[in-house]
Amino acid sequence: MSEPRGRTDLLKPSFEPHAPAQPLGHSLLHGPPRAQHIVVVLGVGPGLGLDVARIFAAQGYAVAILSRTKARLDAWAVEVSLASRVLRVAPARPLSLAFGCDVLDSAAIIQAVKDIQAAWPERKIGTCVYNASVRKRGPFLEQRPEQVRDGVQGSIFAGFAFLQSVIGAMVQHNNGAGGSVLVTGATSSTRGREGFAGFAASKSGLRAICQSVAREFGPQNIHVAHIIVDGVIESQTMLDRFDFPKGSRFPDGAALLSPEMAKTWLFLAQQRPNAWTFEMDLRPAKEHF
Template identity: 35%
Template structure:
């Protein structure tokens, strides 16, 4: 590798987004937003096919992206991805958007289902942070952002497993903010308080989409703008937690 190529890669600003699936979803919207901001975006999820489609979409728009499939519950896979990111450039922002959306009445909820929700959402967030923090700390700055939900703040049936996992992720984010904020890493938690107008909801609950009507769901691109805002905040006025909800959502 020539010195010129090494210098170019050293100057490449990288965003790593875990929990990327369908193009019409929040993970993909985050990838597009940070690519428009001039970062090279690494997208992680379980489906290589979907990741490749999002990479191609970003590249057609003139951005840079890389598909790095992996399972957020497997520490070795996240560590391997983090090593690839260091080779690609300077990690500037890491976003954890994965979640285990288990839904069942409590007496129908198995221990395995409960644990699976925790593994993806809470343990996955911890393992992702463990992988992302060393390169962020080596840079001396950066953002570590987590996707929360209404369930981060309150539990209700049939979301006992999801709520417990999301509450755990929120507590993890608070701990990380207190530990790494003084080291110039902006750790923030975004509560998405409402349904996201994406493929998952439109496929699994089309009746809910119809019921919500105009301004009843969150636009993924608008959510992504909020993450970009968090990343751009000056440290004299960092937000640790923000909540986002559609116009017609009560709270």
Template identity: 35%
Template sequence: MNQPTAIVFGVGSVRGVGGAVCRRFAREGYHVIATGRTLSKIEEVVAQITASGIGSAEAIRTDVTDEAQVIAAFDRAMNPGPGREPADVIVSNAGNNALIDFTKLTAAQFEDFWRVGCYSGFLVGREAARRLVPLGRGTVIFTGASGSLRGKPGFAHFAAAKAGLRMIAQSMAREYGPRGIHVAHIVIDGGILGDRLQGAYPQMIEHLGPEGLLEYDAIAENYWMLHRQPKSAWTQELDLRPFKENW
């Protein structure tokens, strides 16, 4: 049997959701293509996978807001080399966040958050549909957030982008589910105990403690679960939060 392939867009630190998803699929024998804007970070994810012997991986530097770069990454994913199947798992994990007073939010900032949080999902989703429909199978997973469902003070830019991404996922699921493509959206409701939060809000980690935050490997477990779901009981939207999270 040929080796299956997965591609994960928006991979950052090894201690983050993207890196954890790469490791989880590699552990199941997948060849994983890790894409992200920072080459050193995705190369570290790939090195961790290959050094541990849990699977195979490669890094492709990709700006998910650049159409040509996304298409090029898909070209590689659908032609991953001898002994490998075209990618049947596509993960759109790009995102950024910051607290910004609405009256101080610039048009350029709003557009930047939209491009990363929503437009990138459109590019990845469109290419996934183009490549997977002829195969009649595959899984496309979008990473959402609390902002996908509600807007909070200081996060209008983030919520607008993530809510738009959620609608892309819903529309794709309704259109391509009947054609054998499982499209799912995961709401990450809470802080993630990883490098990004540690660097930006260390006081939040101290305040909530490990049990008040999501663990990235636990999150990745759900991505694998969604991919393995039987067609008779597909999940379109899944929300994940720590048991202590207020909701």
């Protein structure tokens, strides 16, 4: 039988046994060992970003949370640190720290990644989540260049700066142990629609960056995955936008719930290099797609 083309460099015999497969959810995160591992979540608001940070903290990982509102993040960092103690980990330093960072400023992203490394010098950046986005939607003929520019900065330039910084750190410091980079997309990542021209351009650009980087760094043990969020995430902002009465919620299956969504980020970061997902989409059951 002839070998598949392009795989002759890969398909060489090895006589080492494979590491045993763990039951679902029981694997450590891909990358440095837990005691040396930093999880970075950029774009932490009260919804998805915070629930992603919480789910990693609950596994005993050190978690850096980043967005513009430092005071709010500081309070969340205390709560996220407490989630880590559920596993009775005795940390020498706090297990969650907050960093102010505006993705409209690429230099601030690069500096924040350096600050994170300086804050936990005994650890290495192992899992990174890019969750921020700058959504300026509106009728095409009314879109102003600066709105489009902010969207492109918030996804493409900021995504570039973040991925370059964290992947650069993984290559330099992780001694081949690699890590995971998980990027939050939206319906607009693969489908433009009326009112979303600028946002779709920026989100699809971010997805294209992820595809390229995943191919370039997979062989270096760095797992890049893109998650398409195809639906509305339930939040007070969204309930208010749809004029829902106070205290009400969306019916089950009509909107995404971030604590449920966060399990997907954990699953992706726990994947071993013998079975990696590049892309997943998430939507509520009743979503039209």
